[in-house]
Structure formats: C-alpha cells, structure tokens
Amino acid sequence: MGYDDAITLAMQKLDRIPPHTVCLNCGVHYENGEFYITWFNKKIALSDASVTQKILWLHYMTSNGLKNETGQLIAYREAAPALFYEPNFYKRAVQPLVNFFGKQPEKLTETGIALGGQKTEMGDASVKINVLPYLPLTFIIWQGCTSDEAGEEFAPDGNILFDKNAKTWLAAEDLAVIASAAVHELINFKK
Numbered sequence: 676m677g678y679d680d681a682i683t684l685a686m687q688k689l690d691r692i693p694p695h696t697v698c699l700n701c702g703v704h705y706e707n708g709e710f711y712i713t714w715f716n717k718k719i720a721l722s723d724a725s726v727t728q729k730i731l732w733l734h735y736m737t738s739n740g741l742k743n744e745t746g747q748l749i750a751y752r753e754a755a756p757a758l759f760y761e762p763n764f765y766k767r768a769v770q771p772l773v774n775f776f777g778k779q780p781e782k783l784t785e786t787g788i789a790l791g792g793q794k795t796e797m798g799d800a801s802v803k804i805n806v807l808p809y810l811p812l813t814f815i816i817w818q819g820c821t822s823d824e825a826g827e828e829f830a831p832d833g834n835i836l837f838d839k840n841a842k843t844w845l846a847a848e849d850l851a852v853i854a855s856a857a858v859h860e861l862i863n864f865k866k
Contacts, residue, residue, distance in 0.1 A: 678726050685733035692737065700739050701844075702808025710736065713808055715860060716791030731845070731853050735807055740844035742809050748836040751854070755847030768854035769833055772814060775862045776800070777831025780816040786865045787814060798833070806857045810845070811838050814861065 689697065694705040704711040710721040712732050724732060751764045776783040780800030787802025788794060795801040798815040805811045812835055819831040835854045845853060 678730065681730050682726070682733065685730065685737060688737045689733055697736050701736050702742070703736060712736075713805075715804060715806060715857075727852065727856060731849055731856070732807070734846070734849050735810065735844055738844050740809060741840040743840070744809075744811060745839040747839040748813055749839050749841075750834065750836060751850065754837040754839075754841045755850045760847050760851055764851040764854065768835055768851060768858050771855070771862065772835065772858045773816065773831050773833040775858075775865070776816050777819060777833065780818045780831075782865060783814060783816050783861070786861050790861065790864055804857070806853060806860075807844075810841060810853070812836070812854060812857055814858070 692700075694710070697703060697710065698705050702713070704718070711718050712721060712724075712735075713719075714728070714732075719728075721729065721732060721736075752758060752761055755761075755764075772783075776786075780798070783800045784794050784802050787804055790804060792802040792804035795803050795813060795815075797813070799818040801813060801815040803811050803813045815834045815836065817832045819829050835858070837850065841850060
C-alpha cells in the first residue's frame, strides 16, 4: 500500500468520526472545516502537513488513546513489541539525535525548551516534549568521554523514551516514524 492509499483509508476512517469527537479524543482543533494539530508548539493545518505527517496525524486522530500520561517511561521495544522494527527505530531516530547533539548535549536541552519542552534529569541532557497533544517523547543524550585511567573512549549515546500511553495512540512503525520526524524537527530548528 502506498502513501496515497494510506491517506485515503485514514481519511475515510476520520470521516466516520464527528469532528467534535476527534477534538475531544485527541486534543486537536477544528475550524472552518479544517483540523489543526499542535506539533511541538506549532499549530498546523492537516491540509498543510507533509505526507508523512499527514499519515501519522490521521492515525493519531483516529485513535482513542489514553489522554493522561502514566508517568512511566518505556523504551521503544516496550512501546512497540515489533522487535524487527527496532533497528530501524535506532537508525532513523536515535542515531541522528546522537550524531547531532552527542558532543554538545546542552544544545538538546536548549532546543527542546525552545520548542515547548521541559528539561528532565536523565543522561547528560534530556528534554520531554509533547510532540502531539497527548504524545510526549523524552529525548536523552549521554556525552561521550575518555577514561583517563584506562584510556578508553566512550562514544556519545542516546535514547528516546515514550510514556506508556504511546502504544494506545500509534502502532510500532508509526512510533518509530514519529520519533524520527521529531528528531529531525529538533535538528532543523537548531540549524
């Protein structure tokens, strides 16, 4: 199935849900026949979204996930038990995060706060951002270092954690794609 088919199917599903119900279920806005979604801290019309965003947002909008955060952070493998997709998650989301912010972790915190996030106390730098109204992601960086005693070098590392409610909103592939899109949003903002 191609992108157009995915959009068509998701739009058909959305059309069967009254707009006020969609707004109540997932925290979006509906004005003059158009849905608006808060992506990070920007209000964007569904019609103005990229193809990838549109598919993700339609899947989100047609879900009936948990609105309240559980406060329990989980790794991708716990949020999306499709382990075959885990290497793609790290390649498309975590690795770009580490490559860009790994040597200057403080830039992650600065960027995240500028995009509406909150500093958290994990790793050498971390920030929690509601990338969609009820879908927070926590981005974490551990700065690499050299151990003086053994002369060992440790490369920077990172991770992206989900609130346990994430799996009520999106499927495994969608969670990986939204994490990747969020990382690229952070990177593009900082550039």
